[in-house]
Amino acid sequence: MPRQFIDSFGREVNYLRLSVTEQCNLSCFYCRSHPGECGRETGKELLTVENCLIIGQVAVDLGITRIRLTGGEPLLRPDILDITGGLSAIPGLKDLSLTTNGILLEKNAFKLAAAGLKRVNISLDSLNEANFRQITNGGKLQSTLQGIEQSLLAGLTPLKLNVVLLKGINDHEIEKFVAMTIDQELDVRFIEYMPTQGQKKWSHLFLPLEKVMEVAGKIAPLVPVDGEHGGGPAQYFHLEGAIGKIGLISPLSRHFCDRCNRLRVTSDGKIKPCLFSDEEIDLRPYFSDKEQLKAKFFEALQLKPDPRKVASNPVDRVKQFQGTRSMTQIGG
Numbered sequence: 001m002p003r004q005f006i007d008s009f010g011r012e013v014n015y016l017r018l019s020v021t022e023q024c025n026l027s028c029f030y031c032r033s034h035p036g037e038c039g040r041e042t043g044k045e046l047l048t049v050e051n052c053l054i055i056g057q058v059a060v061d062l063g064i065t066r067i068r069l070t071g072g073e074p075l076l077r078p079d080i081l082d083i084t085g086g087l088s089a090i091p092g093l094k095d096l097s098l099t100t101n102g103i104l105l106e107k108n109a110f111k112l113a114a115a116g117l118k119r120v121n122i123s124l125d126s127l128n129e130a131n132f133r134q135i136t137n138g139g140k141l142q143s144t145l146q147g148i149e150q151s152l153l154a155g156l157t158p159l160k161l162n163v164v165l166l167k168g169i170n171d172h173e174i175e176k177f178v179a180m181t182i183d184q185e186l187d188v189r190f191i192e193y194m195p196t197q198g199q200k201k202w203s204h205l206f207l208p209l210e211k212v213m214e215v216a217g218k219i220a221p222l223v224p225v226d227g228e229h230g231g232g233p234a235q236y237f238h239l240e241g242a243i244g245k246i247g248l249i250s251p252l253s254r255h256f257c258d259r260c261n262r263l264r265v266t267s268d269g270k271i272k273p274c275l276f277s278d279e280e281i282d283l284r285p286y287f288s289d290k291e292q293l294k295a296k297f298f299e300a301l302q303l304k305p306d307p308r309k310v311a312s313n314p315v316d317r318v319k320q321f322q323g324t325r326s327m328t329q330i331g332g
Helices: 049-062 080-088 105-115 128-134 143-156 171-179 210-217 289-303 314-319
Strands: 015-019 066-070 094-101 119-123 159-165 186-192 222-225 237-241 244-248 262-265 270-274
Touching: 015 049, 049 080, 049 289, 066 080, 080 094, 080 128, 080 314, 105 119, 105 143, 119 143, 143 159, 159 171, 171 186, 171 210, 210 222, 210 237, 210 244, 262 289, 270 289
Parallel strands: 015 066, 015 262, 066 094, 094 119, 119 159, 159 186, 186 244
Antiparallel strands: 222 237, 237 244, 262 270
């Protein structure tokens, strides 16, 4: 019988997001307080390949069945194929995926698939070259589009595109994103902007995802469909007759804390029970002892917050945000 890793509120935790770097090759304006830091080494001691594999092995021993590699941009790690290959070989791990901006996928998609990666989520906040360049502070849209193409060819599917919806920045592109699902096997997932730069900077960019439903419904009737592979926070729909799906991830306006199934480990070895919390536990002193490492995972599990105390509207939910790290420092 499969192991179950269950928190104090009855939620089975079977998903680990493992960050391998804070460094990124884009500098999206909404992501960090100081975008110029994205391309620099932070000076923090990164998890080694061996660290990543022992974390993965302990997590699977406890009942984790899914691991996602995140960053920063995980493909900036020169040893990312070693990490991928080592994790994919762990017996009992059912799903190994990776979140990326797609820029380095053109040359790496087939290598990652050969190393055992199952699928990718690709961040893409604009389909307009000029707008993409402005959002990312100089990124090239074509590089990401070529990465998407190579990922589909390499079989890294189901392929999901993550679009952070930004009021006045990319909300005029909703129709174009939705239209991508008509004849392509893609999940285009719209994500509400979160206050990762502090509470004072969120409201002018925040747009509830009802806007997506409104725009999509004008193209064709919307049909609810089953959720994400392995479970997850997105609500899914498809346009009538479409091949792909539209996903909505609403951490502020319609939180999904009651079904949260994840823990996060940062690239410097801290385990976090909740994205909105500043609580974290240092795993580094315990890498040489699996039993102590397991104990720290259980400690983090018990720190997962009570979903009954989570605010159900955006303003009050933002007030509950206690995080002190940026999203790239946590691992998305």
